[in-house]
Amino acid sequence: MNLSDTNEGQRPSRLLLGRYASGELSADEAAALEARLDDRARQILAEIEAARTQVPPLDLAALRGRASATPANNNRWYGLATLALAAVVLVVFLAFGRPQPQGPDIRFRTGDTLQVHRLDGQRLVPYQQGVAVGSGDVLGFKVVATGHTSVVVMSVDGSGRVQVYWPEEGGVAEPIDADGLLALPGSLTLDDAPGPELFVAVFDTDVAAARTALEHAWQSGGPAGVLDWAGAAAGVDAVEVTRR
Amino acid sequence: MELTDTEVEQLYHRYAHVLFHRCRSIVRNDEEAWDAVHETFAKVIRNADTFRHQSSPLTWMYRISTNHCLNQVRNRRGRERKHEDHAQDLGADRVAVQDDEDPDKARILALLEDADEETRACVVHTYFDDCTREEVAQLVGLSVPTVRKRVNTFLDHARRALGVAVLFLLLWRWS
Known part of the structure; x- marks a missing residue:
């Protein structure tokens, strides 16, 4: 890597090489890339191919579990959750938010320690x-x-x-x-x-x-x-x- | 519509090694690179509808995995302070720490901690993925002039932070 040597199109990017290695390019795109392959690019392609031997077996159950760990972005549910939260806040305010002229100031610690x-x-x-x-x-x-x-x-x-x-x-x-x-x-x-x-x-x-x-x-x-x-x-x- | 098991297997077989090679170039650690790969595939499953419409699935995966890789580098700074030696004193599990990162490269990555998300993406795609500005612009959804500005701003920041002499030393060592 050389920070002063950015890619102005004089060589295929690593992204393009990755797309080539994964078979994403069309026949014409692949042929055009192959005509531009230099030693550096061939080395990168060889490294990518070598990485194939390191791929661990796919654990589908674990992957799906990880995928479901964080819920999908769903604006409708966020909207409903916001409304529900607002309703709860309103109820709590009506019940407890008004001035309480009598009684001690009691606070409950929930163990945030x-x-x-x-x-x-x-x-x-x-x-x-x-x-x-x-x-x-x-x-x-x-x-x-x-x-x-x-x-x-x-x-x-x-x-x-x-x-x-x-x-x-x-x-x-x-x-x-x-x-x-x-x-x-x-x-x-x-x-x-x-x-x-x-x-x-x-x-x-x-x-x-x-x-x-x-x-x-x-x-x-x-x-x-x-x-x-x-x-x-x-x-x-x-x-x-x-x-x- | 959800991806079938067969579809996920086919995607994994086709892209996992390519994505691993790329993520490892950023995190410099096999274990963390595989974690980034698996996190990216989890997001592929989670966002199946979006993913199906991508003309280049690998490009989408590159974009998605970038932040995860940078966060791993950032969090490693904390993990480096953690030791397993005294875990028994607290009755806790053991913690394995692996790190073979180039210290000079780590300094540049550390500078990205203070950058905004778009700048981080521009820098990573420019220097780690060796993308052209046009490719970076497409990846991050910015114009080419904006990409150029973001990268140049980061370089100015790097020069100030590291000092010109140190930066030239890094350029020499990485060339």
Whole structure:
């Protein structure tokens, strides 16, 4: 790859070669391409053909399961869902939204909790607020799973850089199918990112929405903005880790 | 209308290796490349009606898989910090991490994290798929001048971020 050497049509693109290799081109298109094949293009075609030997057997059931994991885009259902949500909001407002002159302010916590643990010797112990950690220190995490089906765990460092740790990949949140305090798989070794670093758990949403919300909170007020957001929003918790 | 099992098998046999070769060029990791292939095929199944109307199924797959590949590269930054050594302390499962990525290439890919989705697509199709501007324009649904502008803007950003000397070093190493 050479960033100064973009393809101005002087050679077949990798996309065109891929289409040729998969038999997408018409007879005329294929003949025209074959007349232009140079060593580089032949090498790419050979690599593509070699990749055929690496193709794992197709697991149709798994593939269809993955396809159905996220519902198809259906605007009609989104519209109905929006209407239903609006109706629920209206009912809740009528029932609870009016001023309540009497009675205490009672709030119910549903267990939106993230715990950070730090490796001390050979065992992980709960992280104590204010204890400075630095590059090479190892952290583990637990969440209160009760009442939730999934979680996204991220960090935002002192420069505003957001990183996602759970799930490991993809846009679907890490599933949690247990009750009580649940340990997340794996641990982190801290790098030299600037502090303070905040670890954030967002429950029951997808990665993109969680990431966007965290970035928005950070932009609104840095670490304090993130902590304010975590304190006010349902399904969110944040732990600030002091960096050396 | 849903794709039949036979149709999915035929598509897989015809395109999986081509798409794998392409995704691996971005993520530089066989496991993640296969995940991108399978995610793309899942989207083919999910969007069967749209997919059936594509004149070039492979072009559609390239477009669909691009974001998934870039997200994998981005998320890898987080995974690199994860270790399996202490999983037992938390009673958790083991986590396997594989990474054979070229560190210089990773820096360029990291710069794409801050780019908007269209710019990311333009850059990937230009430099990873070696597409002409006309092909990129068709892939992303933008005009040729807009594609040129998006790519040039990214290059300006890269030069500022990496420094001209470092960029020239990368150009030399990748040529």
